[in-house]
Amino acid sequence: MIGSVSASPSQQRILPSQQQISREIGELAAAPARGVPQPLLDYPPYRSSLLRHPTKALRHAVPELIERTAPVFGERDIDAVEADLTIQHSGEPLGERMVVTGRVVDADGRPVRGQLVEIWQANAAGRYLHNHDQHHAPIDPNFTGVGRCLTDDDGQYRFITIKPGPYPWRNHDNAWRPAHIHFSLFGRAFTERLVTQMYFPADPLMPYDPISQSITDPAVLARLIARYDHTLSMPETMTGYRWDIVLSGSRRTAMEPEEDQP
Numbered sequence: 001m002i003g004s005v006s007a008s009p010s011q012q013r014i015l016p017s018q019q020q021i022s023r024e025i026g027e028l029a030a031a032p033a034r035g036v037p038q039p040l041l042d043y044p045p046y047r048s049s050l051l052r053h054p055t056k057a058l059r060h061a062v063p064e065l066i067e068r069t070a071p072v073f074g075e076r077d078i079d080a081v082e083a084d085l086t087i088q089h090s091g092e093p094l095g096e097r098m099v100v101t102g103r104v105v106d107a108d109g110r111p112v113r114g115q116l117v118e119i120w121q122a123n124a125a126g127r128y129l130h131n132h133d134q135h136h137a138p139i140d141p142n143f144t145g146v147g148r149c150l151t152d153d154d155g156q157y158r159f160i161t162i163k164p165g166p167y168p169w170r171n172h173d174n175a176w177r178p179a180h181i182h183f184s185l186f187g188r189a190f191t192e193r194l195v196t197q198m199y200f201p202a203d204p205l206m207p208y209d210p211i212s213q214s215i216t217d218p219a220v221l222a223r224l225i226a227r228y229d230h231t232l233s234m235p236e237t238m239t240g241y242r243w244d245i246v247l248s249g250s251r252r253t254a255m256e257p258e259e260d261q262p
């Protein structure tokens, strides 16, 4: 989601309270849905999911041959500078500098090599560089908030960036998104693209957030949370977080529909 917009007093009155949303989250967590994909696509505490979730069974189309095999991304398509979100402008961005790295693997832990990994995120103040984001937080002229890289032979990706701030949105009164980074894994063609979000450990906003809580299995949600890794932190420079992405199997990383990327 792209930030919030300022609301008129009349709009404010019709928003449900955090208490109401938290009550709904609690009720659904107490009776978790079984046998459905995570996250829940129709999750009433996340209000816009009521109208946006698919109501009909998916129709499987047979992709054309070109869609199965293209486009592909190779070393020549990606510049190394794209993986460092802190050096894309003339000055240094504000905020906590950090490295985020991990492996993209299959169900058996085998590396997924040459995978295009893309990220987008808010700046340290919780502001996206996007026309729709009217959150009353400053834009950082030295931070665009987008990056991409290819996984190496060990399936490893690595970004240097700024820790994103939480930001308000208008799901309910006083609604704030926990800090997160959006991730896309392109696959071998458009038909395989996967999108998800990475969260940070011990974020106090997580229990209040109906988007992350739409994953009602705590074990599945835990797999979306990076861990602080002191061996990745660099003296005088940056902190380090590690987050692995599992594409299949019982420990698969939860993914979301492409149009549903708050």
Ligand SMILES: [Fe+2]
Pocket: 001, 002, 122, 177, 180, 182, 261, 262
């Ligand atoms: Fe977001």
